[in-house]
Amino acid sequence: KAADATRELLLARAALLLTPDAADQTPRRAHSRKARKARSAGGAGAPTTERLQLAVVLLDRALYSEVGPTGPSDEVVHAHLAECCGALAARPGGSAVDLAELPIVATDWADRRRYHERHAKSRAALAAPLDALPEAALPTLDLGLLGDPTKRGELVELARAGASTTGFFGLAASGGPVPNPDAAVLGAAVAAATTFFALPERRKMQSTAPRARAPRGYSRVRSEAFSILEGRKGPNDSVEKMRMGPPQVDPTSSSPLMAPTPWGEGDEEAHLRTAMDNLYTAIEPVAAAVLDLLGDALDTEDGEGGVTPRLTPGHVSIFSANSYPADGGVRLGAHTDVSLVTLLWQGAQPAPAAGGTGGLEIWVPPADNGAGTEGGCWQRANSPWIVNIGDGLAAASHGKWRSGRHRVDAPPAAARAGEHRAPRLSFAFFANPHPDADMGGGQTFEAWRVERIQECLEVKK
Numbered sequence: 034k035a036a037d038a039t040r041e042l043l044l045a046r047a048a049l050l051l052t053p054d055a056a057d058q059t060p061r062r063a064h065s066r067k068a069r070k071a072r073s074a075g076g077a078g079a080p081t082t083e084r085l086q087l088a089v090v091l092l093d094r095a096l097y098s099e100v101g102p103t104g105p106s107d108e109v110v111h112a113h114l115a116e117c118c119g120a121l122a123a124r125p126g127g128s129a130v131d132l133a134e135l136p137i138v139a140t141d142w143a144d145r146r147r148y149h150e151r152h153a154k155s156r157a158a159l160a161a162p163l164d165a166l167p168e169a170a171l172p173t174l175d176l177g178l179l180g181d182p183t184k185r186g187e188l189v190e191l192a193r194a195g196a197s198t199t200g201f202f203g204l205a206a207s208g209g210p211v212p213n214p215d216a217a218v219l220g221a222a223v224a225a226a227t228t229f230f231a232l233p234e235r236r237k238m239q240s241t242a243p244r245a246r247a248p249r250g251y252s253r254v255r256s257e258a259f260s261i262l263e264g265r266k267g268p269n270d271s272v273e274k275m276r277m278g279p280p281q282v283d284p285t286s287s288s289p290l291m292a293p294t295p296w297g298e299g300d301e302e303a304h305l306r307t308a309m310d311n312l313y314t315a316i317e318p319v320a321a322a323v324l325d326l327l328g329d330a331l332d333t334e335d336g337e338g339g340v341t342p343r344l345t346p347g348h349v350s351i352f353s354a355n356s357y358p359a360d361g362g363v364r365l366g367a368h369t370d371v372s373l374v375t376l377l378w379q380g381a382q383p384a385p386a387a388g389g390t391g392g393l394e395i396w397v398p399p400a401d402n403g404a405g406t407e408g409g410c411w412q413r414a415n416s417p418w419i420v421n422i423g424d425g426l427a428a429a430s431h432g433k434w435r436s437g438r439h440r441v442d443a444p445p446a447a448a449r450a451g452e453h454r455a456p457r458l459s460f461a462f463f464a465n466p467h468p469d470a471d472m473g474g475g476q477t478f479e480a481w482r483v484e485r486i487q488e489c490l491e492v493k494k
Contacts, residue, residue: 166394166413167412168415171199172194173204173416174191174192174202174323174326175206176188176204176205176213176322176323188326189326189330190330192323192326192327195420195422196434197434199395199396199435200395200421200422200434200435200437201414201420201439203416203418203419204323204418213319213418214312215315218311218312221311222311222460223458225307225308226275226305226308226309226356226458227458228301229275229301229302230273230275236297237297238251239297239299239302240296240302241295242294242295247290247351248351249276249277249292249294250296252276255270256269257269258366259368260366261368262368262369263368263369264488264489267367270365271358272357272358272441273355274355275305275309275353276351276352276353276354277306277351277352278290278291278293278349279313288349288479290479291349291468309352313350313462316352316376319376320344320374320464323374323376327341327422342373342429342466342472343466344373344464344466345466345470347468348464350462352460352461352462353460353461355457356457357456357458358456364442364457365441367439368440369437370436370437370463371424371486372463373423373425373429373464374421375461375463376464377421377459377461378418378459378461379392379419380417380458392441392442393439394412394441395414396439397409397411398435411440422436422437423436423437423463424436424485425465425466425481428472428481429472429473431473465478465482466478
């Protein structure tokens with residue numbers, strides 16, 4: 034069955050490539066620089082050899098994306114590709130081409146399986162079974178206690194404890210002046226995001242921001258690899274996102290962090306915009322309160338009232354709705370966030386044995402994991418609301434605080450083995466200050482962020 038499915042897939046993709054408008058219909062999975070260059074050179078009038086070479090590249094990607102590395106052997110796939118080449122060369126305007134003579138096959142064929150197996154091993158190494166991980170014992174910051182002035186010192190110490198160990202703490206609000214966002218506001222955002230992510234991809238792509246210098250709009254599944262943020266080249270993440278900046282931006286600002294958010298024109302997009310605007314506005318005071326506590330903790334630790342960025346008017350925080358498809362493997366590679374702090378809502382997470390949807394996993398350093406693991410270990414973070422320290426606040430603390438390293442795993446092994454694989458939805462609020470906020474040493478937040486991103490791009494090269 035796998036061989037038959039492979040043959041049909043290859044023939045269908047190859048036939049698509051040789052249609053007159055093939056340059057416009059090329060499958061979107063050709064994201065690599067090599068494939069884009071080949072596609073631009075392989076238009077409808079390109080020689081058959083060039084177009085067949087491009088077909089091999091794209092069909093190979095399609096094979097391992099849709100059939101998987103456990104499919105037919107190299108010999109069987111090679112035979113199917115040769116059959117495709119013969120069938121396509123027999124079409125009007127075609128010419129006979131020996132598959133083995135194509136440069137992509139002659140030079141790369143022997144390494145193809147090793148390449149895919151290497152990435153499969155990389156995913157497997159990152160994807161320890163969720164049900165094998167212990168639950169992290171995180172301090173919980175109850176913002177409801179801010180109504181009692183005598184409790185502020187206790188909250189500051191809790192914030193410091195989380196920031197200086199794992200870089201994470203849970204968040205609660207038992208009433209008081211800074212409650213968690215209203216359940217109705219959160220529920221409306223969940224419903225609107227669920228509806229939006231269920232739309233056809235072509236429709237969702239109307240909300241993209243091409244060549245944006247700040248995260249804005251819709252991004253497709255496997256279009257990004259957040260592992261680059263910690264200097265690693267890993268597989269692209271299995272998550273799609275809709276990201277927005279501040280609902281109200283300064284139109285006179287030249288900062289890319291003030292760029293507007295692109296929204297499609299349909300009713301579903303309008304509902305999502307309203308829901309995300311409302312949730313953004315509801316999370317703002319929570320993020321501001323958290324940063325105030327962390328600022329007090331850092332000022333007390335420094336003893337000199339050092340630079341501590343806060344959430345002031347004109348801040349450029351980014352808000353992201355994240356939808357993780359129901360598939361296996363690591364959904365979001367290990368990384369730290371380019372923000373001051375990040376507030377994450379992931380809902381109530383069922384225990385792995387109950388068939389949870391997979392969730393946030395945090396890296397616990399050796400001294401704090403309580404498991405005697407010399408190299409540190411991954412642990413599950415099950416709180417509905419979680420705060421993690423970002424690179425910005427870690428930099429402002431001059432390394433005293435830890436930027437929270439984390440990843441998102443797939444459902445536990447028991448759930449993955451069943452017929453039903455639950456998707457996952459979360460919201461992340463990346464709290465950033467005003468672009469001109471002082472990060473220390475006269476460096477603005479925008480300049481610091483550009484420098485941090487540039488480091489990532491150098492690794493990517």
